[in-house]
Amino acid sequence: MNKKLLRVGTTYIPVSNVEHSSEWYVNKLGAELSYKDEDKAILNFANQSFFLVKSKENQSSNFYDICGVERFSITFEVNGLNALEAIHRDFIDKQIRIGAIENRGHSGRNFVFFDLDGNKFDVWSELSPIFKEKYLISQ
Template sequence: MREKLLRIGTTYIPVTNVDLAADWYVKKLEAELSYKDEDKAILNLANQSIFLVKSLEGQSSNFLDIYGSERFSLTFEVDGIKALEALHKDFKQSEINVGEIEDRGHAGRNFTFFDPDGNKFDVWSELSPSFK
């Protein structure tokens, strides 16, 4: 069966201050800013368009699973464990709120990090087959 949906083109992330958030994503994650107004910023990051949308205080893209654990809605990929370790070190040196590298019982390793609004993201050391 052919896939009807080819890729995820845009992800929307709630932020309280568009200017500060856009600046953080550009400086800390090396995103490319392609548009910004008072309500949103559009970034190019990890082969995807990311919209930072001005939202109410306390909003985030995180959610709780059935066990009450906070979950992330996005996982970024890097090419191998060495790339993961280097990025983890870089994020720590850049003073990004970052978790420890974890073994979650599947191929590769992961770590989580947060943006200034508390949006939680994951990084995985395994590339999807189409990027290999």
């Protein structure tokens, strides 16, 4: 038996209003709603499940690094710079709070975006080679 961790199956995201947040993720990010009650919603997108969990106010998945910079805990990947630029424009059109496309000194480009509760997420223009190979994605 292979005892290695194989994938991340579920990510939990704190939200203040499950109803509003689940609608936002469905309408803005194209998530598929698979379950919802007063305390949580289960969404599927980006090849995994996300649980939106009703939390106390002013909670987020963000954290601060040693220099006091607010960081994201999740980076989504897209297939290339053109795809990154296209989703950036789409997020602008959907009035999602986003940052500028950045060169962070490594391959590819990135930008950040925020959900209704200020959860900060990253988008990177480089798909992992293993994902590309598994899903037969070519440039």
